[in-house]
Amino acid sequence: MTKTAAIIGGGVIGGGWAARFLFNGWNVKLFDPDPEAERKIGEVLANARRTLPMLYDRALPPEGRLTHVATIAEAVSDVDWIQESVPERLDLKHRVYAEIETAAAPDTLVGSSTSGFKPSELRAGSIHPERLFVAHPFNPVYLLPVIELVGAPDAASAPLRAVGLYPLTVRKEIDAHIADRLLEAVWRESLWLVKDGIATTEEIDDAIRYGFGLRWAQMGLFETYRIAGGEAGMKHFMAQFGPALEWPWTKLMDVPEFTQELVDLIADQSDAQSGHLTIRELERMRDDNLVAMMRALKARDAAAGKLITEHEATLSAPTAENAPLTTVDRIVPIDWTDYNGHMNESRFGQAFSDAADAVMVAVGADADYVASGLSYFTVDIRIRFLDEAKAGERICVKSQILDGTGKKLRLFHRMLNAAGEEMATAEQLLIHVSLETRRACDPDAPLQLRLKQLTQAHAAMPQPAEKERL
Structure with a gap:
């Protein structure tokens, strides 16, 4: 069941919270009395829609639904999380909490984005003070993962981790928290x-x-x-x-x-x-640099990059229907592009390599199989470039097994854009090997059976034309 977050206040921080929830599959109800709120939120979401998916090598869940509402009561009714991000005025926050408590279920979690106030100050006069706590983020919320939790119940951490954030519990309340x-x-x-x-x-x-x-x-x-x-x-x-x-x-x-x-x-x-530079140009520069740095850390499984890897493991892998296999479904990240402003040819090779890895998993040559001392090595790959791919563009690779007999695994990959148009094709030959001898050998019996089944299913598909196969 799709979860829903209420965002009270749609400025830079509130907009970032909305993006973090929306692009992880939550629905969002947003209240902000500013007549320019929809435009401002739309610009924040455009930045986030472009950059957040670049962090991952899997597709994020389908985008949730954003609803702008006219009252706080409408926003907080029947939701799973409430995030207050109004200006740093204690009297204003107290008025907002009073409105929240008249309409929200008494057990709904209420996080405050406050950068300075303590929970004890925020809770003054509350009917249900135990569910109100500090959940202080950093700008841009849709990229930077840390959330300082002060006075939060244990139940607050799981929803934050589920959208790729890092809850940092502050041991004692103090003005301005830690960071x-x-x-x-x-x-x-x-x-x-x-x-x-x-x-x-x-x-x-x-x-x-x-x-x-x-x-x-x-x-x-x-x-x-x-x-x-x-x-x-x-x-x-x-x-x-x-x-x-x-x-x-x-x-x-x-x-x-x-x-x-x-x-x-x-x-x-x-x-x-x-x-x-305009503010939007500065934001785009900041976001691109953050994505590149965080992805570099991801490759080293360090710091914020390790967190991305852990969150990515919770995302759905590409579907493995029989004919053809969907082996890659992702956004082109900024660090895959070159001086021409499009995806470098080496990254096409990366995408097709990832596609081959997904085929290996589909046929049973997964991590456990490799750990047993058997695997596949690529001995030839021929790529045909048909169109350019740019940062932020969604790409999908469909893979077909042409030959899975004996030691050979011959694949044909088609890279498609969001409109279903071909961007590149690749024919790839892999040989089954023993990791102990580093020599070719036959696959084990279960893998041969799975390969036979998939090869037969894929034989019924249209075969690549000669011109496609180079």
Whole structure:
């Protein structure tokens, strides 16, 4: 049964929440009194629709249904999750919660996107305070996985994990939770560096994106510093750099006066840095870079990439109907494209290689079979390029078994776009081998039987024309 989320507040964060739920198959009811809400949400969803599926090597579930509603009561009625993302005003949040409680079932979970308020502050005056908690995300919610949970019941984690998020439980409630307290420290010191003329906004950003930001993206703070301690580890690092904490390196407890002059200085420098780009262009650049970095981490099964792999395993594999086999169904990711703005020819090979792997699973040469010491090696593949594929485009590969007798497995693949038009074809010859001797050998009896059945079924299909087979 399809689940439904209510999103109260459709700004940048609320729109990101809507995208995260929608593109993982949930229906969403969204309330936002802003007359421009539909346009703004539509633009956020367009970015997310393009980039979120790029993280995965399987297709996400069919997109859920988005409904814009006129009242909070209509939004929260008969839903599985409520996410409040209204502006950071406690009085406004309390008014919103009061409306939620008049219409929502008493056991429906209510998460708040607040970046600073504690659950005890949010719950003041609530009839059912136990179901209201902090679920603080990071922008863009549809790509960045961490959600800070404060005061949340155990039941809150499973729905978040199901849509690819990472619930991080904050052990005790505190103003600004964990991450924003760290960000505030960096932000405060950055304001001083600009105000005192030490660095411009761009130079500070350069220090982060070309330096420690890259380390933080995959190791965080403490693992990074553990390495800095060398073979002696963290104790050596603490002994070596601990005394520096007493030096006047930072002004973390000293806030610069927030004058109009400081505001103008920072705004002018920011305009000089990136004012030539629109917000949507900056968002697209950010999303493409995040996808590329997170997919790189996915290939290493590390950090946020490991989380994508775990979530991907819960997604449905391509269907394996008999004739032909659907072996690939996915979105072209940004890191598969080249300087021509389309999918590089090597990535066509990647897609067809993935298709062959899916055929192997379909015939019984799965991970357990390979672990037993038997597998298939590709000895020849011939690809015919018919049309270009661009980032964000959906591709599907249909695979046909041409010959499955003896040691040979000859396949023919057709890559199709969303309209069903051919983009490429490939003929591939694989040989069954012993991984111990690295020599050709016959498949085991169950695999030979399954191959015989599929080969017969595929023989009834139209065979590829000679011109297709090169």
